[in-house]
Amino acid sequence: MAKGTTGSSSLWKKLLLLLAVFSLIAASCGSDDDSGETAAEEPAAEEPAAEEPAAEEPAAEEPAAEEPAAEEPAAEPAAPSGDMIIEPGACGLNTGEAATGEPIKLGGAATNIPGVDFTWIPKMAAIYFDCVNANGGIYGNPIEYSFEDGAPDPAAWQAIATKLVEDDQVLAIVGNTSLLECDVNTEYYAENGYSPIIAGVAPGCFLNDTWSAVNMGPYYSNLGGAQAAVRKGAAGKLVVASPDQPGMDFNNSSVEDMANIAGLDYEGILEAVPIADPAGFAQRLVDAAGEGGGVVLNFTGPTVLPLLEAISQQGLVDSVIWASSTPPNDPSVAQALLDCCGTDWDGKFLINAEFNVLDSGLPDNNTMLETHEAAGADFPISAFSQMGYLVGKFTTEALLRMGEGAEYNVETVNAAISSLTNAESDMLCKPWYFSNNLGTGNVSNNTDRTVVPQGGAMVQFEDCFEIQETDNNPLAAIRAAEG
Amino acid sequence: MPDFKPFIVIGLALGGVYAMSGVGLVVLYRTTGVLNLFYGAVGAVGSLTAWELINEHGWNNWLAFAAAVLLGGVLTLLYGWFLGPPLADRDPLVKASASLGFALILLGFMQWYWTADVRSLKLPTSDWQYVNGWFRINWTQGLGMLFPIAIALITVVFLNQTKVGTAMRALADNRDNAALLGIPVRKVEAWAWFGSGVLFGVGGLLLASLVSMEIAALSFTLPIAALAAALIGRVNSLPVTVMAAFVIGLIQSSLGAMQSVAQYRNTTPFIAAIIVLLYFGWRGQTEGRVA
Known part of the structure; x- marks a missing residue:
């Protein structure tokens, strides 16, 4: 009897243990559901410039925007500023000839765990770079781009950064999208002279001038x-x-x-x-x-x-x-x-x-859809693909602006990326730039649209509007610097 | 005072879905001695298959749902047929761990084949609603509440009144003795595997419709409440399992009405199972001392 009781007790202990193990697995399989971006610390709010016009007043009494019309084009493409070398919707120089020169080595990394797959961003950047390479590359030099993936573990991301910089010796960090990297590797990249162009996720991505994201974060x-x-x-x-x-x-x-x-x-x-x-x-x-x-x-x-x-x-x-x-x-x-x-x-x-609707019919968007389909990509089209496309396009633009015959090394390439301004795309409301060096962090993408579902598509509900300046965000200072 | 009314219907429907899988778990454990941990993954494969048949291949909804349920039965049967005998004499923990391995295989396959795309599976029963001032219920929720009770009753009758059911009970009591008595062990176990798989398939469809089609959620996170209910029923009692599932669903949902504790409501199944298991353990020790 005593033996039987002990066996029963042991069985229940095992079941309890089993429940705990199963619970841990269930918990680890749960989607982290990161919206693509996070931030934990308060951004350093700069004193709004005195001459800055008052922030857009939220008007609860303002009449609601007009009902969306699915068949309406989302927005007119922004007029070219004249600075862009890449024509709207083009892959780099768009020569139609494959680049065969000395490769320009770029690297990236993205979080990839069950439920959170940010590799869609570097994957789309890679597709764009392939298209650039098939169209003349950077004045004949192909872009050699590869990326790592990792779990949200600070040590793993430090190792990834070390690998990219010291082992792979990439010339620029491009397309990184991580739950925590901007809080881990900022100093390392800065010390080594890198200015990563990324899709922002961790808080630091929007709080210092080392990084610049094509998106704005949640x-x-x-x-x-x-x-x-x-x-x-x-x-x-x-x-x-x-x-x-x-x-x-x-x-x-x-x-x-x-x-x-x-x-x-x-x-x-x-x-x-x-x-x-x-x-x-x-x-x-x-x-x-x-x-x-x-x-x-x-x-x-x-x-x-x-x-x-x-x-x-x-x-x-x-x-x-x-x-x-x-x-x-x-x-x-x-x-x-x-x-x-x-x-x-x-x-x-x-x-x-943060970007235009995915079926805007505008040149960059169409190129993204076409290259994505031609590549037989294993990930769906979404805002993440837009981030990847923009990271690829703007990096290419920065390299092209270095001019034909430029010397490509960490110093020159990152100088080109970090000084990029007036980077245009029909996916954005206004031209993008890497940094205004205010020390507030970069939020170059700070003007958005509102879209709504309508008849099975996403259509524009409100045209571009400025994200609200508040006492707790630095948008007033950033816009003042933007002029 | 929070208004609990809407949360009661929602909780009972959720509890019903937990009960469905809980019944399958108990029947399978009583017959084969296997605490099945891939039941959620089987339900997920079924619901994703139904989604694909409907949306990618234009199948009739009901035909696709039938295929999903059948697939749940077949997958479970295949596991039991091929891996059941070699594991028959192993420790229950080993058997459970093996089933967890199969769950991870299915999870990997689903994430590779169906990726993380956005999906929705709507049962036609969700279109039919009953609304009054007190509550709003659609027939998927109604099915979620009533179906498991019916299934539990049918299962009890089946186990007590049919030849196969009697054989299953004999197997549960003593597998070797049952074999000596001429009961076709593998055949009877096959029925148990298949039958429970069918229930997992139905549970997966209801869960996909009522809660989510996220692969990891369907496979592990959401069905864990069914495991908790089965454990509260000591993987033995169908009525206790069904009742526990409803109570878990009801408490979990009702906590959502109370803002101060709402964020802790998802811990309900874990807390309930842990309390009951600790109680069983304590009672076992006490009885041991008395003996």
């Missing part, structure tokens, strides 16, 4: 979503929900700033992802915001879709104004919404778009 994208919600008439309270991960409190805080400016109450929510009970969470968000309030969602497409489905099924679409940071700006999200919910969401999910 802190600012959340803010843009909140601006759209307020303009659409959100009243009473603004609620923002982000994945329960380090740094996300900071990302939510930009919505609090917006709520203060607009005279609304505020609540920030951090939610474990994947969301285990989307219907319950949807109800919680609506209860928190109150009838007519605004809710900003800061999740990736695969995470936000079940939530939007649940909102639709619970009949909560019209209870509040729904807005989002950039990641769901993806045609597949629009199509999935049409499939699941019919026209429930048409014009009612205001997504801050």
